[in-house]
Amino acid sequence: MEFTGTTPRQELTFRLYTQGPNDKKPLTYTFPVPGMVNNKEVVATFPLDKVKNTGNVVMLGFSISESRYKHGENLKFTVSDFTLTDK
Numbered sequence: 001m002e003f004t005g006t007t008p009r010q011e012l013t014f015r016l017y018t019q020g021p022n023d024k025k026p027l028t029y030t031f032p033v034p035g036m037v038n039n040k041e042v043v044a045t046f047p048l049d050k051v052k053n054t055g056n057v058v059m060l061g062f063s064i065s066e067s068r069y070k071h072g073e074n075l076k077f078t079v080s081d082f083t084l085t086d087k
Contacts (some may be wrong), residue, residue, distance in 0.1 A: 001078040002074070002075070003074070003076075004073060004074045005069065005070060005072075005074065005075075006073075007030050007075030008068070009073040011032050011033070011036070012032075012033040012077060013033065014030070014032075014060070014061075015028060015030050015031075015063055016028075016031070016046075016057065016060045017057065018051060018052060018056055018058060019053060019058050020052060020053040020056065021057055023053070023080050026059065027052055028051065029051050031046040033062070037068070057068060057084065
């Protein structure tokens with residue numbers, strides 16, 4: 001992660017959405033990404049044992065609240081070697 005600014009860094013979150021045959025809308029699971037420090041590579045593993053319907057992932061992504069940063073501050077993060085598995 002690269003950050004240019006003075007605001008204390010806020011949490012980056014991984015979100016996973018699954019949907020079962022009887023679900024009217026997707027179920028949302030949120031996992032904080034630990035150890036986000038400037039210019040440091042982070043390896044993160046998220047437990048999926050409590051996630052329902054792992055066979056039907058409808059959406060996934062990363063989020064951070066832009067409103068917690070000042071105008072002009074930049075935050076850059078890269079995701080690589082991503083694997084979603086239930087093993």
